[in-house]
Amino acid sequence: MNGSDSMGSSGNKLRVCLDTNVFIAVKNQEEGFESCELILDQGEAGAFEVVVPSVVVAEVLVGFYKNDEEKDARRFLSHVVAKYKLIELNAEIADLAAKIRLED
Secondary structure (H helix, E strand, O other), rough: OOOOOOOOOOOOEEEEOOOOOHHHHHHHOOHHHHHHHHHHHHHHOOOOEEEEEEHHHHHHHHHHHOOOOOOHHHHHHHHHHHEEEOOOOOHHHHHHHHHHHHHH
């Protein structure tokens, strides 16, 4: 994380990059999903900037489509586009995601 990614003396807002598991936990109301829901709620309220890699959106949509939840898939996609900053996955993000996955 570089200096522009965290709250510092310049007043830059914290940037949080969300993983697929955050959305899936809330969708399926998995154990502990309330923590993920809180992160989403606080991000939407402006407590921090939320960024979502486009590949995360694709992964979440797969679950909707597998369960024939087309309407919910469209609602999810519209919500993500309206509320969060979508980013393209690049080598740096892929490397960071791999390191985060090691912690699971």
